[in-house]
Amino acid sequence: MGAFGVRRNQFILLVLFLLQIQSLGLDLDSRPMTEVCATHTISPGPKGVKGELGDVGDQGNIGKTGPIGKKGDKGEKGLPGIPGGKGKAGTVCDCGRYRKVVGQLDISVARLKASMKFVKNVIAGIRETEEKFYYIVQEEKNYRESLTHCRIRGGMLAMPKDEAANTLLADYVSKSGFFRVFIGVNDLEREGQYVFTDNTPLQNYSNWKEGEPSDPYGHEDCVEMLSSGRWNDTECHLTMYFVCEFIKKKK
Numbered sequence: 001m002g003a004f005g006v007r008r009n010q011f012i013l014l015v016l017f018l019l020q021i022q023s024l025g026l027d028l029d030s031r032p033m034t035e036v037c038a039t040h041t042i043s044p045g046p047k048g049v050k051g052e053l054g055d056v057g058d059q060g061n062i063g064k065t066g067p068i069g070k071k072g073d074k075g076e077k078g079l080p081g082i083p084g085g086k087g088k089a090g091t092v093c094d095c096g097r098y099r100k101v102v103g104q105l106d107i108s109v110a111r112l113k114a115s116m117k118f119v120k121n122v123i124a125g126i127r128e129t130e131e132k133f134y135y136i137v138q139e140e141k142n143y144r145e146s147l148t149h150c151r152i153r154g155g156m157l158a159m160p161k162d163e164a165a166n167t168l169l170a171d172y173v174s175k176s177g178f179f180r181v182f183i184g185v186n187d188l189e190r191e192g193q194y195v196f197t198d199n200t201p202l203q204n205y206s207n208w209k210e211g212e213p214s215d216p217y218g219h220e221d222c223v224e225m226l227s228s229g230r231w232n233d234t235e236c237h238l239t240m241y242f243v244c245e246f247i248k249k250k251k
Helices: 003-023 033-040 096-124 143-151 163-175
Strands: 132-141 180-186 222-226 231-234 240-247
Touching (some): 132 163, 143 240
16 A cells, blocks of 8 residues: 555544544534633632530550749748647656766766876877976966866876976977977965975076066066977966976886
8 A cells, every 4th residue: 555545544544533522522623712611620618617525535655754843932831730748747756866876977087087088198209318207288378277187197297307398398399390498497385485386496497488587567577498398487367378397107
């Protein structure tokens, strides 16, 4: 079949297609453009009626704990409570003898504490010679209190009766970091007549600071040792550290 035959067949098919359209009552050329567009445009319909409320759903999971709020204001003071009932009467006690025992115990405890404090301080450091122990008591007391403190412990205020003892005490005071201490020298019995606390006179040894003893007003009846080892007369009511001496017991 040639090219002419093919075109003839195509023409016949086209004629048949047009006849088929005409038989169906369709006229493509006579349809307005608005109708064609109307058949292909989708417009929204009217709003529907509100539906019924659905069932309540299950409770959801518990959320995270929120931050702690600020502290609230202090509330008002409440009303006083109802008074309690009266208590039972106590038993009568014959406490006279017990008070006496307790009082004696208090005295014993006080003495024990003082002794323990003294021993504790002694352990901290002493000086000694072949015959004596020397100990600086680091409690500020006046002269008479210092005498008593040493005596009730079996000693006396230190009495440097020679150069060796005086040098030892001066070194002890200086290395302990103190400036002055009471020693066992005074003129309490007779003004200007200085003696050691065992009443022996200062015949063989003394180590006064230059210009001392002066005592211009007659009130300086006790003696202190300076860290240099020199002696100075001073008023007995003043308080300072002091040195006790204890004689070694012979074996």
